[in-house]
Amino acid sequence: MRRLIVVAHPDDEVLGAGASMYKWSKEGDEVEVVIMCTEVKVRAFRPEDNELEDDTNASNKFLGVNKIYEGTFPNIEMNTVPHLRLVQFIESAIKESEPDIIITHHPADTNNDHLQTSMACQEAIRLFQRRPGVKRVKEFWYMEVPSCTEWKINSGMNTFNPNCFVEVGKEGVEAKIKALSMYRGVMRSYPHPRSAEYISGLAAMRGGQWGQMYSEAFEVVLRAY
Secondary structure, X not given: OEEEXXXXXXXXXXXXXXXXXXXXXXXXXXXXXXXXEOOOOOOOOOOOHHHHHHHHHHHHHHHOOOEEEEOEOOOOOHHHOOHHHHHHHHHHHHHHHOOOEEEEEOOOOOOHHHHHHHHHHHHXXXXXXXXXXXXXXXXXXXXXXXXXXOOOOOOOOOOOOOOEEEEOHHHHHHHHHHHHHOOOOOOOOOOOOOOHHHHHHHHHHHHHHOOOOOEEEEEEEEEOO
C-alpha cells in the first residue's frame, strides 16, 4: 500500500498521523509526505532554515518516510496564492508517488493554511480524470491536528467526524512524541495540545472509542475500489 500525507507545515504530518506512519512503514507500506510551506517564516520559536530542514528530515526518517516533496508557499498566506498553483504542486507529487491513499487536513481546521491545503488536495485527487495514465487514488482521508482541528469554531462547516481508527499501541505513541520532539521549538508543556501528555491522552481516548490500545483517528471521505 502506498500512502501520501499532504500537509501545510513541517510537523503537521507528525501531529496528524505520526504514529500511524511509524506503524505503516514498519509493516512495509510506502509512506511519502508533501509539505506545502517548508519555510514557515512567521512561526514562533522557529529554528534557522538549515536547522528546520535537518529536523524535518530526521523526524520523517525516524518514522520511515521514503520521500518528502517540499514546497515554498508562504506561511499563513497560502490564501494569497492562486488555487491552481497549490493544486498543481500536489498533482506533481501524486504523479510521482502514485499513492493508493491520500491523507490531508480537515477543511474545518482553524488554521487557514490547513484549509487551503485541504481544498487543493480535494481538487488534486481528481487528476486521473484529466490525465490518462495517472493512477487513480483509492481512498481520501482527513486527519486531526492537535491545536487546530479541535477548535472547530466555524459552525457553518462540518467538523471532523472520525470513522477510521488506526491502532498504534504504546510504541506508536512514543514514536510519535519522539518524532515531534525532533522538531526544535514545537513541543509545549501540558496542558498545551502539543504536549506529550495531551498527545498520549488523545491516542488513549481515540483507542478507547473503538476498543483499541491507543489509536489515531481519521475521517475516510472517499473510497473507490
